Amino acid sequence: MRRALLIVAVAAAVAGHARADEPSMLPTVEVAPGIFVHEGLQQNASPENGDEIANTGFIVGDDAVMVVDPGGSATEGRRLRAAVRARTALPIRYVVLTHVHPDHIFGAAAFAADGPAVIGHERLPGALAQRGAFYERTLRRDIGDAAAKGSVVVEPTLLVHEKLDLDLGNRPITIRAHGPAHTDNDLSLADARTGTLWLSDLLFVDRIPVLDGSVVGWLKELASLREVRAARAIPGHGPVSVPWPAGSDDELRYLTELADETRAAIRSNVGIAEAPDHVCEEERGRWLLFDDYNPRNVTAAYKELEWE
Amino acid sequence: MKPTIVALSVALLLGAALPVRAEVSEEARAQRWGDLQHAIFGDRAVEDGGSAIRLTAPDRAMDAAIVPVAIALDDALAKNVKAIYLVIDDNPSPLAAVFHPGEAADMREISTRVRVDDYTYLHAVAETNDGKLLQTAHFIKAAGGCSAPAGKDQALAMQRLGKMKLVIEGKRPADEPAAIAAKLLISHPNSSGLQMDQMTRNYIPADFVQSVRITYDGKPLMTIDGDIAISEDPTFTFAFVPGAGSGELKAEIDDSHQRHFEQSWPVRPQAQM
Numbered sequence: 001m002r003r004a005l006l007i008v009a010v011a012a013a014v015a016g017h018a019r020a021d022e023p024s025m026l027p028t029v030e031v032a033p034g035i036f037v038h039e040g041l042q043q044n045a046s047p048e049n050g051d052e053i054a055n056t057g058f059i060v061g062d063d064a065v066m067v068v069d070p071g072g073s074a075t076e077g078r079r080l081r082a083a084v085r086a087r088t089a090l091p092i093r094y095v096v097l098t099h100v101h102p103d104h105i106f107g108a109a110a111f112a113a114d115g116p117a118v119i120g121h122e123r124l125p126g127a128l129a130q131r132g133a134f135y136e137r138t139l140r141r142d143i144g145d146a147a148a149k150g151s152v153v154v155e156p157t158l159l160v161h162e163k164l165d166l167d168l169g170n171r172p173i174t175i176r177a178h179g180p181a182h183t184d185n186d187l188s189l190a191d192a193r194t195g196t197l198w199l200s201d202l203l204f205v206d207r208i209p210v211l212d213g214s215v216v217g218w219l220k221e222l223a224s225l226r227e228v229r230a231a232r233a234i235p236g237h238g239p240v241s242v243p244w245p246a247g248s249d250d251e252l253r254y255l256t257e258l259a260d261e262t263r264a265a266i267r268s269n270v271g272i273a274e275a276p277d278h279v280c281e282e283e284r285g286r287w288l289l290f291d292d293y294n295p296r297n298v299t300a301a302y303k304e305l306e307w308e
Numbered sequence: 309m310k311p312t313i314v315a316l317s318v319a320l321l322l323g324a325a326l327p328v329r330a331e332v333s334e335e336a337r338a339q340r341w342g343d344l345q346h347a348i349f350g351d352r353a354v355e356d357g358g359s360a361i362r363l364t365a366p367d368r369a370m371d372a373a374i375v376p377v378a379i380a381l382d383d384a385l386a387k388n389v390k391a392i393y394l395v396i397d398d399n400p401s402p403l404a405a406v407f408h409p410g411e412a413a414d415m416r417e418i419s420t421r422v423r424v425d426d427y428t429y430l431h432a433v434a435e436t437n438d439g440k441l442l443q444t445a446h447f448i449k450a451a452g453g454c455s456a457p458a459g460k461d462q463a464l465a466m467q468r469l470g471k472m473k474l475v476i477e478g479k480r481p482a483d484e485p486a487a488i489a490a491k492l493l494i495s496h497p498n499s500s501g502l503q504m505d506q507m508t509r510n511y512i513p514a515d516f517v518q519s520v521r522i523t524y525d526g527k528p529l530m531t532i533d534g535d536i537a538i539s540e541d542p543t544f545t546f547a548f549v550p551g552a553g554s555g556e557l558k559a560e561i562d563d564s565h566q567r568h569f570e571q572s573w574p575v576r577p578q579a580q581m
Contacts, residue, residue, distance in 0.1 A: 271491075273376035296371055300371060
């Protein structure tokens with residue numbers, strides 16, 4: 001335990017030091033041996049933050065590197081790549097796009113020269129075909145043309161149907177394709193060596209979860225994930241590492257209330273336009289960006305649940 | 309029967325559309341509305357409805373594919389209205405719906421949910437029995453509603469296709485002894501033709517509810533001409549004045565694939581069906 005803490009402390013010091021010398025490198029924390037995570041800002045995309053608002057990172061095996069969520073722009077992707085190269089010269093064989101949202105995928109273009117397999121859920125190509133052009137436009141609008149330059153959709157080359165087992169060199173990684181939850185194309189990763197679950201946006205900590213899939217489905221996936229024994233979990237937004245399953249207690253509470261209170265609103269004939277004022281009010285002080293996303297979450301849950 | 313609304317929408321679609329971006333001038337928007345008025349109402353004058361007609365919708369859509377829109381009329385207009393037109397100016401197919409009330413309808417408020425494709429004005433126009441056209445507008449910021457992905461489970465949606473639910477929401481308003489508010493839910497993908505199937509990556513053909521005929525005790529209560537701008541799983545809220553005893557409310561749906569669905573419910577206030 002102390003050794004792990006020491007590694008983290010040294011890594012943080014190195015990361016901090018490296019950032020001072022090379023502002024173009026993404027600072028990361030080694031949350032477990034060989035697993036490096038950059039903590040995204042808890043904000044909406046803006047010119048000031050360049051859409052660096054999600055947790056991104058990479059896993060290093062004996063033979064190869066896997067990048068997980070290459071970032072919100074080609075610029076961030078380049079900064080992440082610099083962080084990889086600061087630690088290892090091993091080939092970047094895989095880039096995993098955990099789901100379709102722009103803050104996780106637009107860094108992929110920065111890894112083109114590495115020729116990696118780009119991994120996505122089997123439903124990701126369709127989601128990209130539908131939303132990709134729209135996301136490219138909104139990225140330019142949100143962070144500016146210059147900052148968004150080069151941020152184009154990169155198609156996955158390797159699709160996950162239910163499960164995909166890979167090995168980075170004495171480092172087996174299992175990637176799971178989930179049913180509709182945060183989106184309908186969510187992937188999670190499990191690193192056997194350290195007992196780490198990389199959950200990306202299946203897990204939100206501190207920042208309000210965003211419902212863009214199915215609230216019923218998300219509760220189901222979360223219940224199943226909470227049964228998995230793991231030393232830690234990496235959320236898509238929040239601290240780089242949290243205990244498991246305790247780190248998902250807040251999210252479980254929020255999603256449960258979202259579902260239960262939306263059902264109650266539907267039963268009392270509260271309309272869809274009014275429902276956001278009646279659902280999850282007690283969660284207000286507990287989540288960053290609550291007002292930005294709770295109303296939208298309620299609308300999505302309402303539409304899903306009124307047919308139950 | 310060739311639904312007027314479809315022919316109209318096609319005509320509008322073929323006409324010049326504004327570039328799809330948020331930074332459009334007020335002048336260009338006014339021009340657009342002028343063109344649409346002409347396409348829908350010909351040379352007839354469309355007046356400002358003042359406080360007689362109100363359009364309620366968010367200023368910024370939380371989900372551009374499910375934007376709740378309510379149209380409220382004052383007492384006088386509610387008793388004298390022949391039709392209400394709902395227009396989403398910058399949508400690919402701007403005329404979203406036309407509501408035709410029957411005698412039993414209480415037209416003080418109707419609502420539905422629509423897809424909004426870009427920052428746009430919404431317009432509601434009430435046509436009175438004596439031929440006047442009264443308009444109101446609301447500006448909304450939204451994007452991508454018409455091409456938003458269809459529901460997560462296409463297979464489930466097709467299984468449930470055409471099923472309806474009627475929810476009696478109680479008496480409205482409290483001081484009116486007779487009016488009952490109801491919400492009709494129709495399970496239907498209402499595909500816009502602009503959405504893509506996530507697995508095959510082909511465009512899902514337009515497949516939408518064209519006509520909703522609601523009758524009460526066999527008499528027309530409301531007929532709604534719909535288009536692709538109505539959200540997936542169309543939902544309409546309306547009010548009506550039932551007769552002396554309880555009667556049967558019936559809904560008949562026709563969609564663009566020539567499907568026909570019917571369902572009826574005995575009306576009992578305060579009950580959910």
